[in-house]
Every structure is written in C-alpha cells, then in structure tokens.
Amino acid sequence: MSVNIDKTDTYLSSLEISKKISSNIKKNPQNFICLTGDRPTGHLHIGHYFGSIIQRVKLQNEGIKTYLLIADLQVITDRQNTENVQKYVYSNVLDYLAAGIDPKKTIIFTHSAIAALNELFIPFLSLVSNSELTRNPTVKSELQASSQALSGLLLTYPVHQAADILFCKANIVPVGRDQLPHIELARTIARRFNERYKTVFPEPNGLLTNAPLVPGLDGRKMSKSYNNSIQLSYTEEQTIQCFKKAKSDSERKITYNPETRPEISSILTTAALTSNRTPEDIAKEIGDGGAGALKDFAAKSVNNYFQQFRQKRLELSNNLDYVKDIIAQGNKQANIVAERTLEEVKIAMGLKY
Numbered sequence: 001m002s003v004n005i006d007k008t009d010t011y012l013s014s015l016e017i018s019k020k021i022s023s024n025i026k027k028n029p030q031n032f033i034c035l036t037g038d039r040p041t042g043h044l045h046i047g048h049y050f051g052s053i054i055q056r057v058k059l060q061n062e063g064i065k066t067y068l069l070i071a072d073l074q075v076i077t078d079r080q081n082t083e084n085v086q087k088y089v090y091s092n093v094l095d096y097l098a099a100g101i102d103p104k105k106t107i108i109f110t111h112s113a114i115a116a117l118n119e120l121f122i123p124f125l126s127l128v129s130n131s132e133l134t135r136n137p138t139v140k141s142e143l144q145a146s147s148q149a150l151s152g153l154l155l156t157y158p159v160h161q162a163a164d165i166l167f168c169k170a171n172i173v174p175v176g177r178d179q180l181p182h183i184e185l186a187r188t189i190a191r192r193f194n195e196r197y198k199t200v201f202p203e204p205n206g207l208l209t210n211a212p213l214v215p216g217l218d219g220r221k222m223s224k225s226y227n228n229s230i231q232l233s234y235t236e237e238q239t240i241q242c243f244k245k246a247k248s249d250s251e252r253k254i255t256y257n258p259e260t261r262p263e264i265s266s267i268l269t270t271a272a273l274t275s276n277r278t279p280e281d282i283a284k285e286i287g288d289g290g291a292g293a294l295k296d297f298a299a300k301s302v303n304n305y306f307q308q309f310r311q312k313r314l315e316l317s318n319n320l321d322y323v324k325d326i327i328a329q330g331n332k333q334a335n336i337v338a339e340r341t342l343e344e345v346k347i348a349m350g351l352k353y
Contacts, residue, residue: 011177018208021172029063034207035170037069040088041079044095045229046302047214047222050273055174055209057100066106067168067334068096070327073111073118077157078142093323095232098313103326109334110327111164116338120163121156123345127192128159128185137181162186166201167338175206198348200341215269217246219262230270233313236303243267243299248291256283264291271298274305 025032036056038044044053060066070092072085093108101108111117133139136158143150153160158181165173165186173183183206190201215221216228223229230242247263256279258265268279271294275282286294316323346352 011180014180014206015208017205021205021207025059025062025064025172032064032172033168033170034059034064034066034172034174035069035165035168035204036066036174037071037164038092039071039074039077040085040092041075042088042224043091043231043233045222045224045231046270046273046306047216047229049095049099049232050214051176051211052174052209053096053099053101055211056096056106059174060102060105061100064172067170068101068106068108068330069111069164070109071111071164074157074160077151077153089327090320090323091233093327094313094316097316097323097326098232098309103330107330107333108326109330113331114167114334114338116335116342117163117167118160119342120167120338120345121160123193123349124159124162124166124189125156127189127196132185132188133158136185137178158182158185159189162189165204166190167341168334169202169341171202171204172207173204174209176211177208180206180208193345193348197345200344200348212269212273214273215258215262215266217242217263217266219247219266230302232306232309235310239302240299243295243302246295248295252290253288254283254286254290254294256280264294267291267294267298271301274298275301 021032034056036052038048038052056066056068070089072082072089075082075085089110096106096108097103133155139150139155139157142154161182162185165183166189173186175183183204187203187205190203193201213221216223216226217230218226218228220226220228230239234242246267248267249261249263251261251264254264254268255261256265256268258269265279268282271277271282272279282294282297286297343352
C-alpha cells in the first residue's frame with residue numbers, strides 16, 4: 001500500500017494516513033512489510049518496551065512480514081568506538097525474545113552482516129542534495145549536542161536509514177512524530193530512483209503509534225544517555241534500588257502534575273503503565289504517604305508486570321548459543337533479500353555485466 005504525502009502535509013495528515021494503514025492491516029496484513037530496529041548503544045529500558053517493542057510484537061502477530069534491524073554499524077554515527085556493541089546486541093535480542101518477538105515471524109538481523117544493504121547507500125547518496133541532508137532534524141540536533149565536527153557518517157545517516165528501509169521494500173515503518181522527516185527522505189529517495197531508472201521501490205509510510213511516552217526517573221525523557229532509565233535486564237532488587245534513588249520533591253502529599261512536579265509525576269506514570277491504572281488514581285491512593293510510599297508502590301508494580309518477562313529472559317540468557325543462532329539465521333535471510341534487491345537496482349541502472 002502506498003499513500004502519497006506532499007511536503008506540505010502536517011503531522012495530522014500523517015496521523016490520518018497511519019489510521020488508514022492500521023485499518024488496512026487488519027483486513028490485508030499480507031500487503032505490508034515492516035522495518036523497525038534499534039541502535040545497540042546500551043541496554044534497552046522500559047521506555048523502549050512500551051514505546052516500540054510491544055508494537056512490534058503486535059504487528060508480527062497480526063501477520064505483517066517484519067524485519068527487525070540491530071543497527072550496529074550506525075553506532076559509530078556519534079560514538080568513537082564499538083567497545084560494548086557485541087554485548088548490547090546480545091542483550092537487545094534477549095529483550096526482544098523475552099517480550100514475544102518470534103524469530104519464525106520476525107527476521108532479526110545485524111547491519112554489519114548485510115553487505116548488499118550497505119551497498120545501496122552509494123546510489124541512494126546520489127539522489128539527495130547536501131542541503132537536504134543538513135536540514136534533517138536529527139543531523140541538526142546531533143550536531144548541536146556534539147562538541148565534535150560533523151562527520152560524513154552523521155551527515156549521511158538519513159540516507160543509510162533509507163537503505164535500511166528500502167532494501168527489504170518495507171512500506172511501513174513504526175515511528176514517533178520526530179522521526180517523520182526520516183521517512184519522508186526515504187520516500188523521496190525511492191521516488192527519485194524509480195523516476196530516474198526504473199520502478200523498484202515502494203514509497204514507505206511512517207506508522208505513527210499511540211504508544212505512551214515513558215518519562216525517566218528524573219522527570220526527563222527516559223534515555224540511555226541520561227542514566228535515568230529502568231533497564232529491561234534489571235533484577236527485582238536493581239529495580240527497587242532505581243526507585244529509591246529516583247528524584248522527588250519536598251512536598252509530602254502525592255499529586256499528579258507533570259508541569260509543576262515532573263519527578264513525582266514520572267514515577268506515577270511508570271506505576272500507572274505497569275498496573276493498568278491512572279496516575280491520578282494512584283496519587284489519590286498514596287496521598288500523604290509521601291515519596292517513599294510511592295516509590296515502593298512503583299517498584300512493586302514494575303516488578304510484578306515484568307515477572308514473566310524476566311523469567312523468560314533469564315532462561316534465554318543461559319542459552320546464548322540459541323541467541324547467536326537466531327542472529328545468524330536472521331542475517332542469512334536478510335542477506336538473501338538484500339542481494340536480490342541490489343540485483344534489481346543494478347539491472348535498473350544498467351550496471352549488470
């Protein structure tokens with residue numbers, strides 16, 4: 001399914017398209033191919049779980065052909081080494097499997113193992129201008145946050161992402177609002193390639209989710225780089241200690257107000273997500289019990305929610321050969337697809353000898 005999006009379309013238009021796609025998925029899941037993934041720059045946390053992993057499990061179970069990319073090569077986009085990447089790759093796969101990702105339905109693969117995918121980067125790079133790359137919000141924000149010079153890899157990061165999406169001819173990519181510009185560039189690259197050479201690629205659409213934003217334990221966005229997250233690999237005791245160290249305020253009565261009480265409200269939000277209740281309801285129950293009582297409640301709620309997840313993850317972690325085999329099999333499948341697509345590209349460009 002392909003839905004045209006003009007550059008003047010707003011977020012609301014994209015949201016409307018997402019709703020139509022979601023409705024169509026239920027009727028014709030066989031018409032869709034999904035690409036999703038993560039950069040293995042650290043251990044995944046509960047923000048990833050509620051923000052994206054649950055959605056991936058839902059899509060695969062609805063019958064969508066799904067590719068789950070572990071973008072190990074893209075770690076060096078803004079990192080100076082790959083010292084812990086292997087550890088994080090295995091950790092991420094453990095989280096996927098424990099959460100319900102089924103390797104029989106979802107192809108889990110690593111960026112560095114798919115040479116043909118990365119070769120698509122070269123012709124794609126010829127289809128975009130320097131100004132289009134520098135206008136990308138991710139490139140701009142990363143450059144502003146970094147004290148280092150703009151690297152060629154960071155500048156061309158959105159093109160690499162387009163190759164990730166288009167190598168398997170994905171037509172849907174689950175994203176948040178801030179990632180829509182990446183999808184638009186992938187659409188632009190697909191369209192320009194098809195117009196210049198021959199129609200090979202679909203124009204992908206961003207599938208906007210209504211996933212909740214999980215705040216960190218300090219009131220900011222939960223992030224690996226902020227060190228304010230609850231990792232999916234944490235034990236019950238580590239989770240308890242996380243909440244004990246979480247920031248609070250001096251007011252004893254617990255109330256939910258994200259603007260005036262961001263730290264308390266973030267704990268309430270996490271407790272609500274993992275107990276199927278509202279933050280306001282929990283705040284009313286805790287009342288004058290104070291931050292200590294709230295932190296105890298939240299820790300118990302998180303630990304109860306992830307009890308089965310942790311049990312399954314522990315079992316899987318004791319069989320790392322199984323995890324490695326899943327990655328190897330996924331890489332094999334992704335390579336077949338990437339090589340087939342690259343062959344089509346070479347034929348379309350007249351570069352098949």
